[in-house]
Amino acid sequence: MNGHPPESESEHFSPYRQDGKLYGFVCIVTGATQPVGRAIVTELATHGAACIYACSSPGDDSAGSLAEEVQKVSPSTKVIGYPFGLASEEETLGLIDDVLNTWGRLDVYVTSSGLLGPSSITETTPADLYKLFEANSMAPFFALKYAPPAMAKTTPKGSYPNAAPKDRAYGSIVVVSR
Template identity: 75%
Template sequence: MAAPGTKTPEHLDKQIDSEHFSPYRQDGKLYGFVCVVTGATQPVGRAIVAELAAHGAACIYACSSNPEDPYAELTESINAQWPNTKVIGYPYKIASEEDTLALIDDVLNSWGRLDVWTSSTGLLGPPSITNTSPHDLISAFTTNSMPAFFALKYAPAAMQKTTPKGSYPNAAPKDVPYGSIVVVSSVAGTYGGCWGPAFTMSSHAALGVVRSGVAVLKGTGVRINAVMAGQIDVGVDLGAAGKEMEQGQFPPSTLQSKEVQQKVIGLERAGRPQEVARVAGFLASGFSSYITGAELRVDGGASVMNPLTVPV
């Protein structure tokens, strides 16, 4: 604990007072921000890209591991509504240290700043321990926690760089260090029983990145928080064939019938991707300036009413 009379570091005071990071500015709470969204072609990632654009982001790197994902379609849909936000489809190996550093270099060389990093990658893996191999477990950890680890390790140095106003749409100066790392995971990271062991263990690891990150980021002006999603309807149903369903980001909401959802979820329904994205947008902005190391549950109250939101 700081001794009485100890002053807040000057750059943190300036961050709170900076007009360029005020969430109340009329042109958007994220106006001028340069952002990275991993998992951007999955339903939750797409919703996050749209949310950041809606609040004035200048540039969003929409990232995924698959070069064949529909980046052009994503860009067109976003620019149809928010033409001043530049969306850059950026395929790279999300669990590669080298590729992560190359992405950060590209961001800084092109824009001179980095403000938000949202890690929304996800891999379910097999639903039972019987079918879970060591390879499955490693794949789950690699997909669900490694991108967040690389964000914590490498993004803060870039986020501390300041820059004058650029000459591109939605440009704004960055006069103080600022950064927000948002890790989108599952309530499986706070208790077991949501799906299979690999998903549960790797979701715990993603939350561990957030919790360890508070001390790592001390004094940098960069925050890190987790969004722990519950039953989210991402368009996957039980009709999907084994391995295809295991590639999903969250357990299919159809694991629970409408009747069961009404019984065990406080809001009596599954959530929507945009409802996760809104929380990510809040954590990205100055509205959450005194929040770090937090885990915000976006589960409609299910974990309060009933710890086992999905029958296994």
């Protein structure tokens, strides 16, 4: 019509809805058992996410209670507790592979985990600083490096939040999208 060949219906498919609902979305939330992460998981479920990988530190067993809470409010959302070493490139790749192999898609990846250090610089050791850097810089870096290509396999639109409590002096939600 306008000199361009007609595009197929599938080229226009996007799971992103104008009404803000996340029906069928597959999500990853790190730090899911902490207060900010729990709130994010609950909100994603409330908006209709199909599955949420609730990532927490290995040995943290509170993902089960989170799954039970979400089931009461959003019975159609599946919450999967997933032990996750947050600053590990290999574990980030493994998590994304697990999601893609199981669900065939990844729509949302939220990094809401992080660490706070000792209260003063005089109490901070170099080991503390390295640990803080790994948790607060490397984990979001790996998420931002590997999640977008995984998301692009099903749709070119993506949003990649990194979160910290807004009422704290050390940060607030940052959204990077393409």
